[in-house]
Amino acid sequence: MGAFHAYDIRGIYNVDFDMEIAYKVGYFIPELLDTDKVLVGRDCRTSSDEIHDALIAGITDAGADVYDIGLSSTPMVYFGTAHYGFKASVQITASHNSREYNGMKVSTTDAAAVGYDAGLSTIKKWIDEGKDTPVKEKKGQVFGKDIHDEYLAFMNRYKEDYSGLNIAMDLSNGMANLFAKEIFGDKVHYLFDELDGTFPNHEPNPLIHKNVVPLEELVKKSGADIGVIYDGDADRVMFVDEKGQFISPDLIIALMGLYFISERGEKGCKVLQDIRSSKAVGEFLEPMGVEMHTWKVGRAFAARKLRELDGLWGGELAGHYYFKDFFYSDSGLLASLIVLNITARLKAEGKTISSAIANIVKYDNSGEINFRIENKQGAMDAVKEHFTAKETPTAFMDFDGYRIEFPDWWLNIRPSNTEPYLRFLCEASSEELLHHKVEETRELLKREFGAE
Numbered sequence: 015m016g017a018f019h020a021y022d023i024r025g026i027y028n029v030d031f032d033m034e035i036a037y038k039v040g041y042f043i044p045e046l047l048d049t050d051k052v053l054v055g056r057d058c059r060t061s062s063d064e065i066h067d068a069l070i071a072g073i074t075d076a077g078a079d080v081y082d083i084g085l086s087s088t089p090m091v092y093f094g095t096a097h098y099g100f101k102a103s104v105q106i107t108a109s110h111n112s113r114e115y116n117g118m119k120v121s122t123t124d125a126a127a128v129g130y131d132a133g134l135s136t137i138k139k140w141i142d143e144g145k146d147t148p149v150k151e152k153k154g155q156v157f158g159k160d161i162h163d164e165y166l167a168f169m170n171r172y173k174e175d176y177s178g179l180n181i182a183m184d185l186s187n188g189m190a191n192l193f194a195k196e197i198f199g200d201k202v203h204y205l206f207d208e209l210d211g212t213f214p215n216h217e218p219n220p221l222i223h224k225n226v227v228p229l230e231e232l233v234k235k236s237g238a239d240i241g242v243i244y245d246g247d248a249d250r251v252m253f254v255d256e257k258g259q260f261i262s263p264d265l266i267i268a269l270m271g272l273y274f275i276s277e278r279g280e281k282g283c284k285v286l287q288d289i290r291s292s293k294a295v296g297e298f299l300e301p302m303g304v305e306m307h308t309w310k311v312g313r314a315f316a317a318r319k320l321r322e323l324d325g326l327w328g329g330e331l332a333g334h335y336y337f338k339d340f341f342y343s344d345s346g347l348l349a350s351l352i353v354l355n356i357t358a359r360l361k362a363e364g365k366t367i368s369s370a371i372a373n374i375v376k377y378d379n380s381g382e383i384n385f386r387i388e389n390k391q392g393a394m395d396a397v398k399e400h401f402t403a404k405e406t407p408t409a410f411m412d413f414d415g416y417r418i419e420f421p422d423w424w425l426n427i428r429p430s431n432t433e434p435y436l437r438f439l440c441e442a443s444s445e446e447l448l449h450h451k452v453e454e455t456r457e458l459l460k461r462e463f464g465a466e
Contacts, residue, residue: 018138020130021314021430022432024108024117028063029209031066031117035149039118040072041147043102048121050078050154053094053103055086057189057247059211061116062106069104069118070156077150085209087189087248089345092125094161096341099123101206107189107316110219110245113212119147124320125341129314141165166196179358182254184229184240186218187410188212190244193347203236205229205331208272218246221332226252226260234258240367244346250315251346253353255368264291266349267329268374272356274326275302284319286328288335289414292427294376310414311428317342331382378448380440385459386466387436390429393463394436397427400458419452421450436465 017025025031043052052073056062070080079217085260090099095103101123108115115341120128128134140213184205185191191209205228206215214226220243233254234240241254267287274280281303287295288311296306302334309319311330320328321342329335335349336342357367387393398416409419415428415437423442430437438455442448459465 018130018134021127021312022092022109022117022119022129023134024111024115027065027116033064035141036065036068036118037072037075037139038141038147038391039120040104041070042145043073043120044076044117046085047102047128049101051081051100051102051326052060052078053091053100053159054106055079055083055088055091055094055103056090057087057108057211058085058209058247059108059113059116062211065106065116069106069441070417073148074156075103075149075369076152077152077154079154080156081353082156083159085163085189085192085193087347088152088345090165090189090192091119091325091342092341092343092345093165093329094159095121095123096125096343097164098161098169105247107247109247110207110217110221110250112217112219113326115282115300115313122455124321125317125343127293127314127317129312131220132314138294142209144316158441162192166193168194169197169347172348172355174355174358176354176358178361179240179354181354182224182229182232183234184232184241184243186212186220186246187215187223188218188244188246188248190247190248190346194244194443196281197347197351203232203238205232219245220245220250220252223260226254228429230254230260238355239361240354241349242354244350245333248346249344251335251350252333252354253350253367255371256366257292257368258283259302261367261371262292262331262379263331263333264288264295264331265371265374266335266353267327268295268369269293269326269356270335270352271302271304272301272328272353272359272370275299275304277359281324284323286316287324289318289411289417289428290331290382291329292375292377292379292441293367293419294365295375297376298374308417313344331441339461354380364411377441377443378445380438380448380452383438383456385428385436385438386434387459387463388434389463390434390436393465394429394460396462397425397438397455397458401425423447423452427455
C-alpha cells in the first residue's frame with residue numbers, strides 16, 4: 015500500500031492501490047471523521063469512475079450518506095466541503111500526475127486537509143490490520159448535489175474587467191475545463207480545452223517545462239499579454255509572461271501584493287511562503303507592511319499553517335496558492351483571477367507582467383535539483399556541516415529539511431516523501447556564486463554518498 019503519503023492517497027492505479035483499497039477508505043472515513051455525510055467529487059481520469067463506485071460503496075456500507083457532485087475540480091470539493099458544512103469529503107484525483115495514476119484527497123471541517131499525520135495513517139493502520147468492514151443494517155444513500163453554479167458565482171466575485179487583455183490559456187485537458195470558458199469567455203486563446211483523462215497532449219504537470227512549451231509558443235504567436243496553465247485537477251496554476259518566459263511560481267506570491275496590498279489596502283497582513291521560496295518574495299512584500307512566514311511544503315501543512323496564522327494569502331514553489339477568502343485552501347482559478355486582475359491594471363498603466371516580475375527578482379536561482387541518495391538524513395547533515403563550518407549562517411530552518419541562509423546566498427535541502435531523492439535548491443546574488451555553490455554541493459554528495 016505505497017499510495018498513502020503525507021498529503022493524500024495517490025499512486026499507480028491497480029499497482030499501488032485498487033478498488034478494494036478505495037472501498038475500505040470509503041468505509042473507514044465516516045468513523046475516522048465522525049460523520050454520517052460525505053461529499054464526493056472526481057476528476058476525468060479513465061479510472062476515476064471505477065474508484066468512485068468503490069469508494070461510494072464503502073461509504074454507504076458503513077451507514078453514511080454520499081452527496082455526489084460528479085465531475086469536479088479539487089478546489090470545487092474544498093468549496094463544497096466548507097460552504098455546505100460537511101465534516102468529510104473526498105476528491106478522486108491524482109492531480110498533476112500522468113494518466114496511469116489516481117488517488118484520493120480527503121478533507122474535513124472547513125476544508126481542512128486530512129494528511130497522513132491527521133488521519134490517513136489511521137486508515138492505513140486499520141486496513142493493514144484487516145479491520146472488519148461489516149455492512150451496516152441501515153445502509154447510506156447516494157444523493158446528487160449540483161454545486162457548479164454556486165462555485166462559479168463565488169469565483170466570479172473576483173473577476174475584474176479583462177476586455178483589454180489578450181490571454182492565452184492551457185487547460186491541460188483537465189478539470190479547469192469545467193469553468194474556464196464560463197469565466198473568461200471565448201476571446202481567450204485556449205489550448206487543450208476538452209476534458210480527456212488520457213491527457214493526450216501533455217502530462218497535466220506545468221512544473222515540467224516541456225509541458226509548458228505549447229503555451230509559451232502560443233503566447234508569442236498570439237501576442238498575448240500573459241499565459242495561464244492549470245494542472246490536472248485545477249488546484250495549481252502557473253504563468254508565462256508576454257515574452258513567452260515561464261514565471262517562477264514563488265514570485266507570484268510577491269506579485270499578489272499588488273492586488274491585496276496596493277488595490278485592497280490589506281496592510282499589516284500575514285503571508286505564507288514555503289521553505290523553498292526566493293528571498294526576493296519577502297524583500298518585496300515586507301516594505302509593503304506584510305509579515306512574512308515560512309513553513310513546510312504541501313497543502314496538508316500550508317493550509318493548516320495559514321489558518322493558524324490567520325494569514326491573508328500564501329503560496330508554494332509548486333504553484334499552489336492559498337487564500338483566507340477561500341477557506342485557507344488553494345485554488346488555481348482564484349489565483350489566476352487575481353493575477354489577471356493585476357495584469358489588466360498593469361496594462362492600463364502601460365506596463366507588462368514581465369516588468370512587474372523584474373521588479374521582484376533579485377537573485378539567480380538554481381531551481382530544484384534532485385539527487386538520488388538512500389541516506390537522505392546523513393547527506394543533509396553533511397551539507398549543513400560543510401557549509402556552516404566555512405561561513406556563519408544568518409538564518410537556519412530545520413522543519414522541512416534544512417534552509418540555511420548566508421549573507422549573499424542560501425540553500426534548501428529536503429528529502430522527498432515518496433522517493434529516494436534529496437531535493438536541493440540554491441539562490442545567490444550572482445550567477446557565478448550560484449554555479450560555484452551548486453557544484454560544490456554536487457561534488458560533496460557524489461563523493462560522500464554516491465549521489466546520482
